[in-house]
Amino acid sequence: MRLEGKSIIITGASSGIGAAAARIFAEEGASLVLSARRAALLEQLAAELRSAGAQALTLAGDVRQEDVAKRLVGLAEAEFGGLDGAFNNAGTVGDMGPVVDMSAETWSYVQDINLKAGFFGAKYQIPAMQRRGGGSIVFTSSFVGHTIGLPGMVAYASAKAGLVGMTQVLAAEHGGEGIRVNSLLPGGTRTEMAGDDPGTHAFVRNLHALKRMAEPEEIARAALFLLSDEASFVTGAAMLADGGNSICKT
Ligand code: NAD
Numbered sequence: 001m002r003l004e005g006k007s008i009i010i011t012g013a014s015s016g017i018g019a020a021a022a023r024i025f026a027e028e029g030a031s032l033v034l035s036a037r038r039a040a041l042l043e044q045l046a047a048e049l050r051s052a053g054a055q056a057l058t059l060a061g062d063v064r065q066e067d068v069a070k071r072l073v074g075l076a077e078a079e080f081g082g083l084d085g086a087f088n089n090a091g092t093v094g095d096m097g098p099v100v101d102m103s104a105e106t107w108s109y110v111q112d113i114n115l116k117a118g119f120f121g122a123k124y125q126i127p128a129m130q131r132r133g134g135g136s137i138v139f140t141s142s143f144v145g146h147t148i149g150l151p152g153m154v155a156y157a158s159a160k161a162g163l164v165g166m167t168q169v170l171a172a173e174h175g176g177e178g179i180r181v182n183s184l185l186p187g188g189t190r191t192e193m194a195g196d197d198p199g200t201h202a203f204v205r206n207l208h209a210l211k212r213m214a215e216p217e218e219i220a221r222a223a224l225f226l227l228s229d230e231a232s233f234v235t236g237a238a239m240l241a242d243g244g245n246s247i248c249k250t
Helices: 016-027 039-051 066-080 104-132 154-177 198-207 216-227
Strands: 007-011 031-035 055-058 085-088 135-140 179-186 238-241
Touching (some): 007 016, 007 066, 007 104, 016 031, 016 039, 016 085, 016 216, 031 039, 031 066, 039 055, 055 066, 066 104, 085 104, 104 135, 104 154, 104 179, 135 154, 135 216, 154 179, 179 216
Parallel strands (some): 031 055, 135 179, 179 238
């Protein structure tokens, strides 16, 4: 029970890595505040967790809205007495394409969901963790933009690399208060984001030393480590869980 007694927010909890994290964190004893836009999926997941004996609340909303970040923290404090952890995980690739064809709207949309939402999250999560006397924040970044430049992904790569910079500053600013901040960089993972095109999957599999994609649970377990006290001396890190795609040249 590595998260026993801990109250944790998960964004992007309706599918993929976020939903896998919700199930694993609940098994590890966490009390959860789950968020994403699809209310029905979220409530179905929370009901499943509650029927297994966990505490799980939902708040549907768009991470681009500052008020959603504020309300998530308010819910954790009101219902669970405080906030210990946040898995800021919602993300989107957006419309892909070369930079010369990219609209400002696409650029901003991708930055807002992947990067600005991290700022909104931190803005409200950090004061709550200060009130609690410490905590752990994890941002889901990506191998894209950190160890690999994939054509067509300029907006996504820039946003995910931005999270690594944000992580370093927040870790330095708040380490003395017992607040740890880390980025998690998954490799290619079998979720809705990765789609189901066999050709794309074969290409992505081959980028990795392990010659396969991750299951969402494998990434969620890395997030579990960062949110748990097992990672008590880990902060400011860009932690790869990338199946070796950063070192694979074959
Ligand atoms: P997914 O599409 O299954 O999950 C993305 C989640 O984010 C969903 O719950 C979705 O509803 C939510 N979301 C998207 N836009 C939102 C918004 N505006 N407001 C609120 N919620 C929103 O895909 P996933 O792979 O589980 O993605 C989780 C994270 O992992 C993302 O940040 C993604 O960029 C990152 N990531 C994924 C891969 C991969 O290969 N799948 C690789 C590296 C990083």
